[in-house]
Every structure is written in structure tokens, then in C-alpha cells.
Amino acid sequence: MSRFFNTRLAQLREYIPGEQPKIQDLIKLNTNESPFAPAPGVLAAVEEAAKKLQLYNDPTARNLNAAIAKVCGVKENQVITGNGSDEILAFAFQAFGECGLAFPDITYGFYPVWAALYGMDAKIIPLNDRYEIDVNDYSGNDRTVVIANPNAPTGKALPLSAIETLLRMNPDHIVIVDEAYVDFGAESAIRLLDQYENLLVVRTFSKSRQLAGARLGFAIGQPPLIDDLNRIRNSFHPYNVNTMTQAAGIAAVKDTAYFESCRKAVMENREWTTKELEKLGFSVLPSMANFVFAAAPGISGMEYQQALRKNNIIVRYFDTPRIKAFVRITIGSREQMEKLIEVTKEILK
Numbered sequence: 001m002s003r004f005f006n007t008r009l010a011q012l013r014e015y016i017p018g019e020q021p022k023i024q025d026l027i028k029l030n031t032n033e034s035p036f037a038p039a040p041g042v043l044a045a046v047e048e049a050a051k052k053l054q055l056y057n058d059p060t061a062r063n064l065n066a067a068i069a070k071v072c073g074v075k076e077n078q079v080i081t082g083n084g085s086d087e088i089l090a091f092a093f094q095a096f097g098e099c100g101l102a103f104p105d106i107t108y109g110f111y112p113v114w115a116a117l118y119g120m121d122a123k124i125i126p127l128n129d130r131y132e133i134d135v136n137d138y139s140g141n142d143r144t145v146v147i148a149n150p151n152a153p154t155g156k157a158l159p160l161s162a163i164e165t166l167l168r169m170n171p172d173h174i175v176i177v178d179e180a181y182v183d184f185g186a187e188s189a190i191r192l193l194d195q196y197e198n199l200l201v202v203r204t205f206s207k208s209r210q211l212a213g214a215r216l217g218f219a220i221g222q223p224p225l226i227d228d229l230n231r232i233r234n235s236f237h238p239y240n241v242n243t244m245t246q247a248a249g250i251a252a253v254k255d256t257a258y259f260e261s262c263r264k265a266v267m268e269n270r271e272w273t274t275k276e277l278e279k280l281g282f283s284v285l286p287s288m289a290n291f292v293f294a295a296a297p298g299i300s301g302m303e304y305q306q307a308l309r310k311n312n313i314i315v316r317y318f319d320t321p322r323i324k325a326f327v328r329i330t331i332g333s334r335e336q337m338e339k340l341i342e343v344t345k346e347i348l349k
């Protein structure tokens with residue numbers, strides 16, 4: 001740290017993303033990307049868009065937002081897009097975090113980082129002993145509530161009724177529902193939008209739409225909330241979604257058939273992987289996401305992760321007290337999951 005660095009941020013603990021190593025034949029199951037290529041139309045759309053790179057991109061991302069609004073069944077003025085949902089979440093923290101935030105102890109690791117970056121007070125609420133969010137713990141906190149549903153890295157999802165309880169318990173505060181993994185079997189809170197002015201749903205193209213590297217996320221809420229977020233966005237970086245990403249997003253979102261086939265394949269592979277791991281004595285939390293959170297029999301999460309790594313398979317381990325037994329395994333292609341099981345059998349021998 002230089003002596004010029006902002007003193008308020010001297011203690012800031014950065015978010016550490018999962019690694020992106022360039023190793024040949026690596027089976028990469030550590031950052032919840034899709035194992036499948038972008039939708040067939042994406043490449044041509046990006047190439048066409050690139051011809052106009054000398055010009056600024058549309059700062060309103062109008063066509064992209066309209067395409068997203070259409071698939072989500074909402075109006076265009078209920079959508080804002082960002083440079084990944086990470087950027088959207090950061091905007092939401094800035095816009096709605098003044099009163100402090102409440103989120104679970106085990107959840108997306110970026111929430112406490114943004115809270116610290118913006119100097120916001122965070123109340124950390126433990127998951128119950130089944131690793132679930134108990135919505136009753138979020139009553140009367142007088143703070144903006146942030147939950148991931150399904151949660152990460154547990155994969156566990158709350159039913160819509162629980163989200164509704166959360167919204168009713170906190171009528172004077174925003175409830176941010178981070179639905180990064182909702183396309184893998186959980187219920188979306190988008191259905192509740194008309195009834196709850198305090199609901200903000202955040203989504204991403206990184207997990208279920210094969211565009212992690214394009215950086216595209218969005219939020220949906222009632223128009224006043226979207227206006228608030230645009231105010232932050234336009235005070236920071238109005239050109240936040242670049243020309244090629246806008247084109248990629250439109251092409252991806254329009255190809256419903258490809259989207260459906262990819263998410264179905266992931267869900268089938270998840271069920272297969274869960275069964276196989278359980279046969280080997282693993283404890284696997286029931287997942288509604290594109291990953292499973294699993295504890296190996298007889299070895300720690302770290303030992304299992306390291307053993308997999310020696311076999312060119314990378315998964316994510318969190319050095320956090322309550323979850324040291326577990327690793328988070330992204331669901332890849334069937335072939336990749338078969339290899340994982342084969343290697344795991346060797347490790348456990």
C-alpha cells in the first residue's frame with residue numbers, strides 16, 4: 001500500500017475471484033461457468049457489432065434491455081443492465097445501502113466487500129444448522145436485505161412464499177434477491193414485482209446464458225428503483241455495457257431453445273453427480289444451482305480439493321469455519337462429471 005492510499009480503505013479485504021488457470025485439458029469446475037459454448041448466433045452478432053467499434057455504444061442499452069424485458073415479462077423501464085451482475089449489485093449497495101445491510105454468514109463473498117468499500121454497516125446473520133436462510137431472522141433489522149436465491153455456495157433455494165415473507169417483514173427497506181442461479185430449478189421472485197415496491201431482482205448472463213466473459217448482468221424492479229440505479233450508473237459510467245456485449249446479450253436472450261437445452265443438461269448432470277457422490281459416501285446439500293456443495297467422507301474439503309487438483313480437476317474450497325468439510329463443484333458436461341467421479345473413486349481408495 002502506498003502512503004497515498006485512502007486511509008478509510010486501509011483495512012479493505014478484496015474479493016478474491018476463483019482462479020482462471022490456462023492449463024491444458026484442465027477440468028474447470030471452480031467458478032460456476034457454463035460448460036457449453038455461447039448460443040450459436042452470438043459469434044456472428046458480436047462480429048457484426050464490432051464493425052462499429054469506433055463509435056460509443058448505446059449508453060441506454062435500449063435494444064438489449066427491451067430483449068431482456070420481453071423474456072422476463074416486464075416493461076423496458078423495469079430493466080437495467082450492467083457490466084456483470086457484480087456491477088449491478090455494487091450500484092444497488094450504493095443506492096440502497098445507507099441504512100446498513102443484512103445478509104447471511106455463508107453467501108456470496110462479494111457482499112461484505114462492497115459493504116466495506118462503501119463504508120456501510122453489515123449485519124451478518126448465520127444460516128441455520130441445515131445451512132438454510134431462516135427468513136424470520138431478517139425481521140426488524142431495519143436494513144437493506146441481500147440474499148442470493150438459490151444461495152451460494154450451498155445451492156439451497158427458498159420458496160417464493162419465503163421471499164414474500166421477507167418482503168412483507170421489511171416494507172420500508174429494499175430486499176435484493178440475487179438470482180444468479182435461479183435458472184437451474186428455483187422460483188424467481190419476478191412474479192412478485194408488481195406487488196412489492198421494495199423488491200429488486202438481480203440476474204446474470206454468466207451462469208445460465210454462456211456469457212461469463214462478456215460481463216453482463218441486469219436488475220429488475222419497479223421503475224423508481226431502476227431510475228435510482230440509473231442515477232448511480234450515469235454518475236459512474238454510462239457506457240458500462242460495451243457494444244459487443246450488448247449484441248451478444250441480445251443474441252443469447254433470443255435463443256430460448258438453446259438456453260433451455262443447456263440448463264436442462266446442467267440440471268440432469270447435477271442429479272447424476274449428486275447420486276454418484278452419495279453412493280461414494282459424500283454428504284451433498286440439495287442444490288437448485290449449477291453446482292453442488294459436497295463433503296467427502298473421511299477427508300477435509302481442502303484435502304479433497306488438493307487431491308482433485310493433482311488430477312487436473314479444479315473445484316472451489318472456502319477456508320471458512322462452518323464449511324471446511326465442503327467443496328463447491330460446478331456442474332460441467334456429462335463427460336467432465338464422469339471424470340470427476342472416476343478420479344474421486346481413486347482418491348477415496
Ligand SMILES: *Cc1c(COP(=O)(O)O)cnc(C)c1O
Pocket residue numbers: 032083084085086087108148152178180203204205206212215216217
Ligand atoms: C456469479 C455470481 C454473481 C456475479 O455474476 P457476474 O454477473 O458474473 O458478475 C453474483 N452473485 C452470485 C451469487 C454469483 O454466484
